[in-house]
Amino acid sequence: MEFALSEDQRMLQDSISGFLKDNASLDTIRKIADGDADAKATLAAGLSEMGIMGLHVPEAAGGSGLGLLEACLVQEALGYAVTPSGFLAATVAAHVLPNAGEAYAEGVATGDMVFGLSLTELSSRRDLAGLTLKDGHVSGKTLLAMVPDSATHVLTADTDGGLHVVDTWSATAMRTIDRTRTFQELGFDHAKCEASMAQADGALEAARLLIAADTLGAAQAMLDKAVEYAKERKQFGRVIGSFQAVKHLCAEMTAKLEPARALVWHAAYAMDTGDPEAAVMANLAKAHLAEVGTFVAKTSTEVHGGMGFTDLLGLHYWFKRIGVNRQLFGSPEQARHSAAELQGFVAA
Template structure:
């Protein structure tokens, strides 16, 4: 499993763009502000580079590629600590619409999402922030006129503060269903939530008698489970980017920081630490490549592959980020150093969309089944 020439070109374009338009100086500026999305950069991503909808079929205006191309962008986004809504709005929201399979809804929403005219995010978490295929703490009821009214709370919704449209999974009398809810509509309150990772926007969504349009198609609980697999691999790709950049920072610091007449990288303890980090990063890369391929090719083991990526990359990012702090010594703990930003992203990402232990149970169950 190797990166294609097209994917390598895509990586180069995205890396150059983020370095020029969304570097860490800009990241820190946005952190110090009100947490809003840099709309200029986002419009360049959507309209200039066409990075939104890489996995959306050409029928709906997408590039007709797959998760493999999206993970290239996500890895670079993680490497740069890009805080824009690419994960939620470009990867997960279109995937949820496609998984549900309502052609009318796809026609109504996908072109605007891909053009950058609508910023849609999925709401698939409970009031405590756990991933929920059944609607969590959100419910919907028919209003008697053909419409629907929604109520309840969802927490830790990624990029909801920047959204124009919420794709809400809510429970109904006949099971979970998907609804399109405009954020500016009555009864919709979106409140930013502080988090350990200040580079990623999270919000609490509260619905009180909010009007929504039901999106039909296949069973929503099945679609949300498929979306969870994609979300785990997407976050794993970001975590790979974080770990990869931490390795680069560690090696650079170890070869330039002088102590006792030479670079600290000549000390065996530092050498071994960097070598272990390299092995961890490359193993994470292999896991992500396997998991994305399993989803793109609809392999039977795609859920297990996604769970493996979730477990390994969560641990890898946290371990490599922590080791990067150790390599940098005292300066690694300071606000002026960028190291702590990567450490916080790694730790927070490990808990995004649920506990990695849930994914570990899926992997363990699959391995036990193989032994029977």
Template structure:
């Protein structure tokens, strides 16, 4: 038994960190955020060269190349290094294709694994609850209705859509996405209207549950990484900034804020790791554990993420609020992740239900 990143994962962590520092420095992030680009093909290409899009595609060349990994996502490093990208890191949409036919898989998985195609995901209504009359109905191979908070829709070659019953569908001619401007200018959320749009059903009973659990773990990891960055920056700033003739990091009032952030983040890291492990190795854990841990990770990182985001900003003083410093990109990412695909209260209810703690 070993509960730690493997040597391979640490190597990936380091190389991914180097690649992202080059591909996506803060001025590139700013250009994306302020310039209204819908996709960032330069960054995507760079990551595709590392083989990352294929990590969740079973049997792909990339998956084979990284076959020594367990689990296939090194969550912490990705979360930490990958925060600046437009997309979600390794496309998690391929998980939905596990339930598809051999033909569907053959058609899409190689392209998704190679990064030549990307997939959007429209499952918000059945996971987080329907708002403003949204919801998609499937009938006779066609989808009708509205989907909100669709992830990665701009430029997507295919869409994974959940209908009102939770069944998944594959859409190869996605309707044009309408941007839903949100606090995090590095993530594009969209509204999509289906009007008799052709769709193929995706089989597999647990397709939506697996996709949801994966998304919850990834969102938790993303907030963990963002929180870690915010702590690191607060500590670095507190060691430099002087007031009253001392660095502010020598005042207990400031040190203790930093200690509280670290005290929340360290155990949360272990929770995210375990949730990822349980997701990847359902045979090694109790049947409900993957969902319970994914939900707990998502909700808990939402709570402590909010604490770290405001505390780090506060440690920075007024400069922490400025656009110039750019700390707000992580602040907003944490804020987005908290609500996306279910706020903490809703997700915790799912954790309780998965354990049989909710009366039928």
């Protein structure tokens, strides 16, 4: 049995990573974080031209027909470069929308439909927020939505766990510590649902798995930066990487991150193959990567010393991305609770 990535999968990730290396430099990310709409639009257009938005759309609907494992490889590359992208929303939409009608999947594949994602009601409902469904229309507001500037539709959840496709909403920007991505508070005033699904159909698990992959990529970038810095920075006439304490910090980050990568791959494979434990594994991947990512972010900053907190290195972009990912679509505790419920470990 082959436990490694296939050649095609490695080539897919390498092609995305190569594009981002050339087009998503730290200077570009700084511009985007400072609100440069042109830089953000140029990067988004380049990613769309690579065809990744239709990666998870079935071939019959005009997409690439690839699985969540390949989607996780792409999301990992996006996290490594702290790149803003509508890929996660497009992938979750492609994962569930074939059940709502082939036209939506085709729209995602062709780029005629650009989806935003708002699943807060499935994971961590907030006070004074929430969506209600009545007579095929939704009303209320939802927080921490991920909606691209060019979005034509939003996939959103109501307080009863149903999913809906809506093309009319109002948006208010929400500021988080992560400036590499934008989040919104969405308002719906008796907005008509173009399509509805009574149950989430794995949308939350897919979103959590992709966020875990994003954190994996960001954490790997922070580890790589820590190792490179330790090879160059000198104290007392020696590179700090020769000091036992620094070696231990880097080794501990590696020891925690490598098994986490296997967990993400396994969870994605389970989702693709319909494994009965797929949802459990996706939730556990989200929870575990949130904690491993937090450890790597903190430890990498420690290796950099005082320089780690400066804007010169830009390490804070990865640090904050990991921090926001920790809470997106549910905290580690919430994800583990979901896994426990699925396994019948929670008392009724």
